[in-house]
Amino acid sequence: MDVEIKQYLDDSLVALNSIVLGKPGEIKLALTAVLAAGHLLIEDLPGMGKTTLAQAMSKVLGLTHQRIQFTSDVLPSDVVGVTVFNQHSGEFSFHEGPIFCNFLLADEINRTTPKSQSALLEAMEEGKVTTEGVTRALPEPFFVIATQNPSHQTGTYPLPESQLDRFLLRIQLGYPDSDSERTLLKSGNRRNMISDCEAILDVEKIKLLQQRVSQIRVSDALLDYLQRLAEFTRQSELLHYGLSPRGLMAVLSAAKSWAYLSGRDYVIPEDVQAIFPAATDHRLRDQSGKAASTLLSTGAWVLTQVDVIN
């Protein structure tokens, strides 16, 4: 059973890699977020394949999916739904918004107003929606992939730090390498490929996988390493603020899924290192880029500063 379920996972990876070319690490991170029951933020310039990845994932994971294209006039009710008066029955009824699904693709989340952003993010955090005093649970599992443009682009409302914290991982796709790009150019439209693609996983399987991940073993030695990392971010003069306990928990659960994806039932420091930049870059802020050189993100810089074995 265990092998079988793992096989599905590997198949999903292969399928995703065939659609989004040249990004195996990012795809693994995206699946990591799913297995850790966390949300994913993809940040990159337009046209880098953010939406493609998100769509492909929704397809492969076999989850009911919705998409919201955020613009500046999207209202919170457009996200969570609205209560309307039904003239035939003479009663108020709730029209569920797109958020009522397993897999929500929130495109260009930083184009909309903070009000709508927070409507979404609160739902992400709580797993439920409260409108007009009625609380409605979202389906399980509930998974959000949000994409955003780099915040220095015009017409954006950058997500505040408190809301960024709700994303387990933030990844950047970046330009594909030349081989992948060439394949892309040759094979043409991805959209058809996505619609041709078949669902490999489903809700039950994902729940099972998530349960497996939660059983991954974590040794004291590894916890020591995690704590050293957190302590470093808190003590470093070059960072504005350190990693919060929630941030550290996020690192741990992401590391566990990564370990599972890598075929281990225990976490090793390399798992932590693999997800650390994605899990912490949006949670840490260095003082005007002092800490991280131009080559390293903040999280990656932190990794270089902390001894793995101590």
Next chain:
Amino acid sequence: MNAKQHPFGRWRDSARFRSWLNRRVPPQKEITLYLRNIFILPSRQGVYFSLLMIVILIAGINYQNSLAHALAFLLMSLFMVSMLHTYRNLSGLVIVAGKAGEAFAGDEVDFTVTLSCAGGRQHEALTVYWHGHLQTQADLVDKSEIALKVRTNATQRGWFDPGRLTIETGFPLGLFRAWALVDLDCKALVYPRPVAEDSPPLLAAGDSDDFYLRGEHSDDFAGVRNYAPGDLVRAVSWKASARLGKLMVKEYASSSGSLKWLDWQLYEGVDEETRLSHLTYWVNEFSEQGESFGISIPGVEIQPTAGESHRQEVLRTLALFGTDAA
């Protein structure tokens, strides 16, 4: 706590002493205490104790009392052993400068200092303080690291150097006092002292087009609600009304308010420090209310936005205004 208690007393401030200390214990981010940077002398109690020892010995000699001799010798040995223990309590301690807290001039500023043991020893009853300021007690027992907040007074805005940190201990018997004076080479950014005033130096609306336009759009569209008599016709959402079959009214939230520009130039006949103090006050006020604001001081202009990091950036600019580090 007071300078009198300090064994170096008056001359710890003398230039000769400081330059000697700088050569002996140079400034470092991380310092391990050992023979070279630990000083140890009998404490006042220690002096009394040795007098007591001598009196007991004399009593033993005069009364030809063998056990009084033994008692005197035991106390003497205890004295010597406690010296070793007191020294040991400091040696092997690693002191690492951490982050300084934020503070306004005239307030107290916390420096984080991390103590850890390099020797796998226990270090008990350590007192850590900046000269003349609040003492912090710490123990390193059954753990290898502890982070302390050591407080001092921030006197001036800008980069504040607290001087040398004292780590001292009398453990276990208090007969000796071992201490180290370490310069951790750490600085705290001290913001100008906020000084309240009645109205903010806000750039009037219309002075900047950018400001004006953004002000209009900054009201968030929050949703629709049922029409109630008295609502402006202009506010009726016709689209929603058509869909729902009754009159709905658009609602705006104005939580973020209009954008504000704090402007240095609006003060006249006020000296620089006072201007900075007033500006600091308003930065705090606006940040507390979550309002967006921008600031313009000579040489620097920061675009209006809100949030913690924005506040820090602005305060930092104010703190370093006119200093070398700006």
Next chain:
Amino acid sequence: MTGLAARNALAWMLVAQVAVLAPMLLRFPWWISVVCFCCGLWRVLIYQQRSTYPHWSIKAIFVFLTLAGLLLQWKSLLSLEPWIGLLLLMFSLKLLEMQRVRDVYQAILLGYFVALTHFLYDQSFLSSCYTFACVLMITAGLVGCQQVRADLRPWLPLQKAAVLIFQAVPLMLVFFVLFPRLAPLWSIPQAGSMAVTGISDQMRMGSISELTQSSKLAFRATFADRLPGSQSLYWRGLVLNEFDGETWSRQSSSHNSNLYRSGRRAPQWLSDREVISEPVRYRILMEPSQQKWLFTLPMVMPAANWKIGLSSEQHLVFSEPIRNRIGFNVQSALRYRVDTNLSQSERAYYLRLPAEGNPQSRSFARRLNESSADKQAVAEAVLAFFRQEQFYYTLRPGRLEGETIDQFLFASRRGFCGHFASSFTFLMRAAGIPARVVVGYQGGEFNPVGNYIEVRQFDAHAWSEIWLQGLGWVRMDPTAAVAPERIELGIEAALQEEGSFLENIPVFWLKLRGFAWLTEVRFQIGAWSHYWNSFVVGYDPVMQLNLLSRFWEGIQIQDLAHLTLLSFVAMMFLLAIVLLRSVKGRHYSEIVLVFNEFSALFALLGYPRLKHEGPLDYCHRLALQRPDLAEAINEFSEHYIARSYAGDPAISVKALKRRIFGLRLRLLKPVS
């Protein structure tokens, strides 16, 4: 360092204070105890936060009252007691202002001082142990002042103090043995009225019974070779030669005030001593008695110590009251003849009686004298009288008033050694035989563990000596005539039926003499304290030089000073090494050390682990760099990761170490 004292410090200080005061209070007037108790109670109430610190005026009144009390009690401040009393009171009053850490320090210093005064009164083994336990508790108070941990358990200061004292003991022993023992630097007030124990130089009818009720040790005697039989264990202390009708006392006169000390010119009487049997050699270790008398077997030879004088009445006298335990070697000829040529004036001296009183006894003596053939027969007749008439040996003789000798001899006939010796000597003098009362101890208990005889106060005894022509002074013990078992088996046997032996001492383990194992324990403890007394308490300048000259011929006091300094430096050095060693990095867990060993090995080969490199990454890199070792490296990394991160218990640290060893071997092997 100021601020409120930690509660732990206070708690230990209070405990130590009670402990250190208790034995002293027993030795001082009751009102001092009352003051101490009140202060202690008040302090406990403050500690429990049910009371507050007293106002300064109250404290001032307290101080005034106690000072007045001290002056009233002792009248003068020239002796030691009022000062010790003052110390005790100040120590207790300190409680009421023991508020800040500084006060606790002062109290602690006073506490050490009170501990010192214990030793001025008692240096016995058990009491010294007790005092050092007090010192430990006081030190715990000192530690408590320093420890500020919130999680402090009350035992921790004591534990720390114990460690410190344990480490201090070797250094202390060095000082104790080597530090030059000096003569007193100046004369000091002695504990004047410190209770005089043991035999006094006066004997009323019945006064010895107080001694008989005490089990305190008087002295110990260690015999060099053989032990004399119990009948000859008459430890002579002093001679009472004057009778005033009620009390026998000691009068100095030209006849006996002349002491002979070794090295002085021998007086005339010294030549009138004849040794018949080979003298026995023994060593006496005397407890402090606050008197000058030393106790020896007759006939004692002059002692070598110049401080010990030999009186013409054949007993030894110390040059000053015995305030500390002293030991001395002596010899005694158990068979002897002394003073065979007693001068006429001396003969008269030992015949003196009050002009009148006890007429019945006088006429009885006269009658015996007339009916007997010679002087010895008179003595025999008196002894026969004691034996044949209804005389009882008892510790409850009842009170005698007025003509005490008459009453005793012809009416009550109940008494103990004092009564018998007193009346016997009276009868002898009345009969014209020179006679004197001798006071001392008789018998003693042999301690097989320490191989010495232990003489306690209840062994106190009085007997007579009469002078017979041609024989000199002859010992006569009338008590033996009445109760021979007193001499042969000891006082306990003599009083067995009566049950009055040690009856005033409620629970005393000596009463449990019937149990064999208890006796064994008692002997053990006795032996211990004997060694303690001889080698620790009795460690004086003479013993120090004797001991050390065994190792260093002709050692001088200057050498001692140098030796002390040298050993002190050496000991400190040793201690410093022990205490300060191991400053070698942080405390790593075993498994981390193993990996560090592994990476150190490859660092030597030029592939150090980068700080941020995880074990798997590092091993992959190593495997790439050293394909020849790749297999071993990968195996190691697999096992290490399984152990450290997967928590696989099957892989032991030892096995990992073996793998490193294997790698080392392979690296050492020349490339084939």
